[in-house]
Amino acid sequence: MTRTPFHEPEYPGPDWPPPAPPRPPREPDPLAVAVGNASLLGAGYLMLGRRGLFWAAVPVTGSLLWLTFWTAETWCELLLLLWWAVCVEHGRRLARRDPAAGARRGQRVLAVALTLPVLASAGWLRFDAHGIEDAVVEAREDGDCAAVVDAQGRVGFGHRLAAAPVAARGDTAVGTCERLDTAAGYLSGGLTGDLDMLTTGYARLGSVLRGPGNDRTVEATLRHFLGRLPTDDGCLTLRIADWLRERGREPRSLHGPSIATAARIAPGALMECGDALMAEEEWADARDRYRRLLDEHPGDDRAEAAREGITKAGLAIDLDRVRQLVTEADSMRTGYCRKPAKYARAPAPRKGANRALFVGDTEYTAKLPEAWRAGDAADAALVVCADETEAGDVVETCRYRGHEGGVHSVAFNKLTVRVKVYALRTGKLVADRTVQIGGSSCPGVLRYFGSVPSRQAVTPSAADVRKAFGPVVGR
Missing domain, CATH: 1.25.40 (Serine Threonine Protein Phosphatase 5, Tetratricopeptide repeat)
Structure with a gap:
């Protein structure tokens, strides 16, 4: 059995692990850096490796864009343009100071790839914003507020960011149309007869008219209101x-x-x-x-x-x-009897029967036939004013025994009534006479209160009254 020799493990020295190779020095392209900064994204500073400048530039750019968006003032756009130029020039100068500065194709391609979409988008948005503005202006010149609102409705966030003042002018036009719409509402209210609403509507039209370029839209609003007349x-x-x-x-x-x-x-x-x-x-x-x-x-x-x-x-x-x-006219001294008036369409008085209005004291005239009476002034030819009844001629004297004894003579007299007759068509007096109303006298039993009267009026029948007043009305 072969024995594997034992080797002591090797321990790393103080330089382990070996240091990373140094980054190759950047070789910036001044043109690429300038183009990168032209995007307002700080890309040029990143190409230079200046991260601090990048993080400093981004919030400034954002703040200027926010300011331009919300204020929509031209000076804000000029300030943003100045900042853009400063970033471009500053990046170019920093790059030129680098000893290794030179043309770098890759950097240029990258810079263009970053900047071109930004600038192209901004340019297109500005171009489109001006086109929308032209449509708004044309609609205002035509007096068509609906078209103004429709055109301005095409404005989006990008338009307001890239061309804030242009978009704001359209907003002003829409606001003017809204004011005109309010004025039109008051004018419509005036068509119900509320003249205060008409006054308010015209005042608002005058206020809008004082603004430049609003003549046609005001004219259109007024023309629409006036075209609804008459009611x-x-x-x-x-x-x-x-x-x-x-x-x-x-x-x-x-x-x-x-x-x-x-x-x-x-x-x-x-x-x-x-x-x-x-x-x-x-x-x-x-x-x-x-x-x-x-x-x-x-x-x-x-x-x-x-x-x-x-x-x-x-x-x-x-x-x-x-x-x-x-x-x-309840007496000879009141109403028509005091101040007669004419009615030109009344029938002219004629021989024979004439219908009349009987006024004044109507105690006996009320007994005249309905055929003699006019139901209304429009149907009457005459107005007959009757005065209070007075004693007329004695027609008979009769003797009566009183309650206390003795015989008394009582004279019975006719009733006299003064009448004035006016032709209603002219209001002129045609007769002023006194009529006497006869009647029955010397009744078998004389009714009285107190002592026996020496004079007593006859008791006229309807025929007696009719006979007395017949000549007055031509019957």
Whole structure:
């Protein structure tokens, strides 16, 4: 059996493990370093092995990008551009100081591979942002706020990072459209008759108009509002037209279209409002609208209809006045009897039967036949005012024995009533006379209170009353 010789293990010496071979010295390419730093990613500093500069540059770049994104100011872009130029030049100079500096194809390819996508993306985003801005501007010039919003909706995060001021201008345009949308809401509220909302809407339009480049969008908003006129309510349309006509303090671009629209809708609104007020029996207001139509728009096609409306309203006013006076006439000194009025559409008085309104003291006129009476002032030819009844001619004297004894003579007299007769068509007095009403006298039993009266009125029948008043009304 062969014995394997025993060897003592070898222990490493103090230089174990052997030191790693030194890194080969960097041989930077100044152009590659400059191009790498042009990416704003600090790649050039990494090519130089300057990690400290890399970690210092990255937060500065991020801060400048954040500042540009949120402020959207041109000076921030200029500051970022200055930082870009400083990084490029600083990296190039550091590389040139290196004794081993020289052209290195690999470094250049790497630098271009890193920087080209960054710059190309930034350039494309800026180009696209300006294209979007052009679309926004074109839409504003067309007065199309919907197109403005649609165009600006294509702006993304990259656009706001690479072209923040451009994107911000689009945001301003969208904000203007939102203000116009709010103004349009107030104007729509004004179409319900709320003139305060109209005032607010116009004030907001004027505020937007003071901003540059907003003429067309404001004009479109105003045109849309004015195009919704007239409304279905003529009186409401008239209120709005009057309000529009008084907007003298508005800018010309608002005042001019408003005045033109008021002139367009006012004639029809006056006519429609007059007709509506006639239907509501607001005669005086209706006549006022018709008169305004003739005064302000004498050549309008509705002028003849307005004249007819004035006539109808005037007649209705007269009829209302007569009705009121008739209602108030409870004596010869009140209502129609004190202040007679005319109604031109009343039937003309004629020979023979005339229907009349009997007012004043109606104790006996109430007994006249219904055929003689007019149910309303619109149907009457005459108004007959009757005064209080007084004693008339004595027709018979009779003797009666009193309760206490003795014989007494009692004179029976007719009833006299003063009447005034007015022709309702003209309101003029056509008769002022006294009628005497006869009746039965000397009854078998005389009813009385106290002592025997010396005079007593006859007791008229309906026929007696009719006979007395027949000549008054032509019957």
